[in-house]
Amino acid sequence: MTTAGTAHETTTRPGPAAARQHSLREHNLELVARAVFEVPEPLSRAGVATATGLARATVSTLVDQLVAAGLVRELPAVTGGRAGRPAVPLVPAPRTVVGLGLEVNVDYLGARVLDLTGDVVAERVVPGSFHDSDPTAVLARLGALARELSDEVTASGMTVAGARLALPGLVDPRAGTLQVAPNLGWSSIEPVPLLGLDLDVQVANEAKLAALAELAGGSDVAAPDSFVFVSGDVGIGAAIVVDRRLFLGERGWNGEIGHVVVDPAGPRCSCGAFGCLEQYAGKEAMMRAAGLPADAPLADLVARLRADDADLPAGRALGSALADFVNLIDIGTIVLGGAYTELLPWLRADVEAALTERVLAAPFVDLQVRAAQAGPHAALTGGAREVLARVLADPSAWV
Amino acid sequence: MTTAGTAHETTTRPGPAAARQHSLREHNLELVARAVFEVPEPLSRAGVATATGLARATVSTLVDQLVAAGLVRELPAVTGGRAGRPAVPLVPAPRTVVGLGLEVNVDYLGARVLDLTGDVVAERVVPGSFHDSDPTAVLARLGALARELSDEVTASGMTVAGARLALPGLVDPRAGTLQVAPNLGWSSIEPVPLLGLDLDVQVANEAKLAALAELAGGSDVAAPDSFVFVSGDVGIGAAIVVDRRLFLGERGWNGEIGHVVVDPAGPRCSCGAFGCLEQYAGKEAMMRAAGLPADAPLADLVARLRADDADLPAGRALGSALADFVNLIDIGTIVLGGAYTELLPWLRADVEAALTERVLAAPFVDLQVRAAQAGPHAALTGGAREVLARVLADPSAWV
DNA sequence: GGGTAATAGTTCAGTCGTACAACTAATGCG
DNA sequence: CGCATTAGTTGTACGACTGAACTATTACCC
Structure with a gap:
């Protein structure tokens, strides 16, 4: 599904949608997922319940769904020095659902795969000089690189949830177009089809994705x-x-x-x-x-x-x-x-x-x-994280 | 309740709250309220249903609540040239719930009351020169003016939902403080208590509120x-x-x-x-x-x-x-x-x-x-509209 | 070693809000 | 006057959360 986001243009303002029963579930599923993902120390079901304010019974059913979907994994129960039944720690599932970050910049081209824990599962970075380059050739090359990486991780049983292509220029994410990238010498192209990937790929500005990578924070300092x-x-x-x-x-x-x-x-x-x-x-x-x-x-x-x-x-x-x-x-x-x-x-x-x-x-x-703390080629990391953030924001699509 | 917003500081990030059954109702109540308020031509219950995507039955109960709360009024059924049972048009209730906009600026001081239809119910504007003025005296004067206006509309059976005080300077809305207003010569004060009003008053920057007034659009051009x-x-x-x-x-x-x-x-x-x-x-x-x-x-x-x-x-x-x-x-x-x-x-x-x-x-x-289309003393209008927008965003508080 | 307190997780009846379908109400048209 | 049409209401079904009771598993103390 090589899509670039459909642009549902209506005359009326969109506005928020009607909330039904299942919207409730989707909302709370996201809430539970965030609680599990955005905490330094693993939480138990009971911990998630107190953190979110939901009832323990509710959390249990939601967590079970996330585990069944392969987004969350249960660690062996830890019998800490406290009385009571030992808690089952919940952590983001490693190497199941992954995001793919892509980038073409002036002096390199690369692809990076991250899993839900934030680990780099695989990557390829190719130095080069892409000043005034040919977009068709360069993007075909990046596409081949990406397919290689994607096949590799898919063979290991992972699912690639989507990809983001970072470009140093004015980009319209909704239309999937690049208006102009002065330092590449590119203008008015649709980059996504040129990659030839069978994934949901969206384009984005390089600095924007690098900023998202920064959000993850450094090893010592929180962002x-x-x-x-x-x-x-x-x-x-x-x-x-x-x-x-x-x-x-x-x-x-x-x-x-x-x-x-x-x-x-x-x-x-x-x-x-x-x-x-x-x-x-x-x-x-x-x-x-x-x-x-x-x-x-x-x-x-x-x-x-x-x-x-x-x-x-x-x-x-x-x-x-x-x-x-x-x-x-x-x-x-x-x-x-x-x-x-x-x-x-x-x-x-x-x-x-x-x-x-x-x-x-x-x-x-x-x-x-x-x-900045995000390290080299931050936009690759940011792109992959953006894909995974989208998974987190709507886990119900994976349940 | 002369409050300025409590600043619930917790160590954990706040994050979205758990959604319960009643959150669903609140969400949809807001949705229906917006549908009624933000449309040029009055809608019927059936019209609201198609506009929001909610079932007719659901819309009926929600509209009934809004009518009971005095936020929405039913007009006489209109027997237009079409077959079928005539529709009951729903409109914002005039002169029931109102918002109060206040402002101190360099060359005037004023208060304005708007109702849910956007009509100016009452206002007082006093020209003057408040360059390097005494905040205590000036705000006491504005407070007296506001009380006069508030008593007036309350006597006519309206409810003042709250007030916004517009000031030309750096303002912290959460803390309710004014850091500095160079052209008034004011700095480091808490303006709200000095008004002496028995209302929920929040401070805001003048340009910000004027922009909100602009959102309403002119008579000819939409914003x-x-x-x-x-x-x-x-x-x-x-x-x-x-x-x-x-x-x-x-x-x-x-x-x-x-x-x-x-x-x-x-x-x-x-x-x-x-x-x-x-x-x-x-x-x-x-x-x-x-x-x-x-x-x-x-x-x-x-x-x-x-x-x-x-x-x-x-x-x-x-x-x-x-x-x-x-x-x-x-x-x-x-x-x-x-x-x-x-x-x-x-x-x-x-x-x-x-x-x-x-x-x-x-x-x-x-x-x-x-x-700009908003007319003179736009911040007064914007402040009052902001109060009413808050009512619209959470009608359940009025039900 | 056994009883008790404590904590985690599950089960089940209860409640609430929405959806769908059937129904009533009110109008225009032939 | 009957039929088609649209608005609004009623009643049943279903889904999701809650609270309380229950089971599971550990630590601690005598």
């Missing part, structure tokens, strides 16, 4: 519930997460911080305007400012910065644009991803100074700037 | 489902509406477009930073640019513009800041309120030029700039 994720590379994209959900605006084309005005008298940008952030804090601009070739690897810049012990001039520009962002949307935590993760030590001072100087609410808010 | 509302006066505030709901960010302190960078080499702003939009497109800046005294009435500026037939220089700055806004949040419709409503003819060209030049998604979106 904040609301943050702005800024992915700095050749282009600069951002995503807004509020209460652990992506905020997409009208079409999902928000977060284009790379083209915020830093100085109207500044250099001309590839987008046609003058003084965009990208001309100060894009990867190529940072390289040139450091006296390096525009396409030098990031490591060269880091080495130079280590040696010179001087801040990046990009910091002031980035701080100014981020202050605008915070003034406009009121999110107090900023997570820097992409190249910025590694460059943060030489950016932090100027960014924080700009924020305290320019953000109106700064005296009343604890503004935080932190490095 | 868009998603838009950015920019309220331009001495200060410049904005609100973001997505799918007919306010987007508030983390604390409701978003939309501070007045302090977005227009030019880092520009004049120093009252906020301490340089080159903020307010220094170009704030009311006082526009007056001075036109050679008028900073506190001249808006009509003087309009007269001058009519005579000169020249665009406002503020247009370019405003357009630049709005382009940043659209790039960051992806909302295609911009509604200009406050002083901008009247000044739009002399701003439009430059604003639209900046948008098409700077917004990355401009080639793919129909960007629209339009004048």
Whole structure:
């Protein structure tokens, strides 16, 4: 079923649907599933009951359904030092239902499979240079890679619930189209059919999916519930997460911080305007400012910065644009991803100074700037997690 | 019950609550209420059934409850030219449950009562100058005004469901506090107790409530489902509406477009930073640019513009800041309120030029700039409507 | 070792809300 | 005047949750 989401256009506003008996069950099934999945320590049926407020009897039937569907697994009863019948711990079932994350970016192409526990089950990442590439050829190649991976995990008895394709550009998830990806040189295509996959594949913006990966948190630090994720590379994209959900605006084309005005008298940008952030804090601009070739690897810049012990001039520009962002949307935590993760030590001072100087609410808010935790190729992880989150949100489809 | 919302802080994430049988009823009661309220032509019970997808029998019992609660009224059966038993049209009950909107702004103070049909039942607006005023005295005065109005409508048999107090500044609705309102000269106060009202009063930002008023739409033009509302006066505030709901960010302190960078080499702003939009497109800046005294009435500026037939220089700055806004949040419709409503003819060209030049998604979106429709003192209307929207969202509390 | 308290999980009758179908009510039309 | 048509009501069936009683399994104490 190679679908891209049907666009049920009606003249009347959609509005919420009528709630029937089975809507109740679906709602509570999701509630129980979340209770099992989003808790550090495994819960028992009784634990789920107290956590959700549902009756023990109700929880039992719901959990049984999740176990039967293969989404939840029972661990051996643990006879802890407490009196009473030992509890049966419930955990996300490993290696049963999995999500597939796909990505084409400027310098690599890859696919990653995650299971419900968050483990990486399999992955392939192919470095390359996809600047001004041919979408048909590249997507066919990624499709072949994905099919290989998918066949592999299916042979091991897992079910691939769906896939997300991350692209660095303006994407319409509902229509399944890519409007334009400047750094790939792609425009006006329908990427999903070109993959040739027999799966439910949806396209998404790379920064948005990377932000979702960030939500899972690092090994030591938990992710904040609301943050702005800024992915700095050749282009600069951002995503807004509020209460652990992506905020997409009208079409999902928000977060284009790379083209915020830093100085109207500044250099001309590839987008046609003058003084965009990208001309100060894009990867190529940072390289040139450091006296390096525009396409030098990031490591060269880091080495130079280590040696010179001087801040990046990009910091002031980035701080100014981020202050605008915070003034406009009121999110107090900023997570820097992409190249910025590694460059943060030489950016932090100027960014924080700009924020305290320019953000109106700064005296009343604890503004935080932190490095991304999600690791390399975060969009792959985010895409796979998004698929699995959809499974979690509607477990009844799997029962 | 002079409350300001309790802040149930728990260590665990709140999450959705368990759904019981009565949650079903509450959900469907809201669904039916919305169907009756948000439709231009009155619906019958059968009409509501087809519109909501609920069974006719279910709708009947739900409608009966709404009628019994006094939220919905039955009109005389209309024997239209069609065969069959005549339908009983259902309409929002006039003058039963009402909402109270309150506001203190720089140049006036007022209260307005709306009923469920959207009619203004009563209002008082007192012009004045509240720049650097004493919050205790001013709020006591507004409280007296509000009590007068409230007593009046209560004597006519109506029930005041609650009130919203609009203030031009940073407000924390949950805590019921005002952090700072620069143009009033107020900071760090709890306004609600100072009103001395025996009602559920909540504070809110003025631009946010004005945007809600805008949602009701004008007499001729329907309001868009998603838009950015920019309220331009001495200060410049904005609100973001997505799918007919306010987007508030983390604390409701978003939309501070007045302090977005227009030019880092520009004049120093009252906020301490340089080159903020307010220094170009704030009311006082526009007056001075036109050679008028900073506190001249808006009509003087309009007269001058009519005579000169020249665009406002503020247009370019405003357009630049709005382009940043659209790039960051992806909302295609911009509604200009406050002083901008009247000044739009002399701003439009430059604003639209900046948008098409700077917004990355401009080639793919129909960007629209339009004048606000909500009329004078929009925040009063928005506040009252917000109270009534809360009634609509949970009619079971009134049954 | 056996009794008791404690906790987990299951079973079952009770209640509530919706769906479906049959029924009554009221109108237009031929 | 009868029939078709549409609105609204009544009654039965079914599904989902609850609470209480019951079973299962452990720890602890004498």
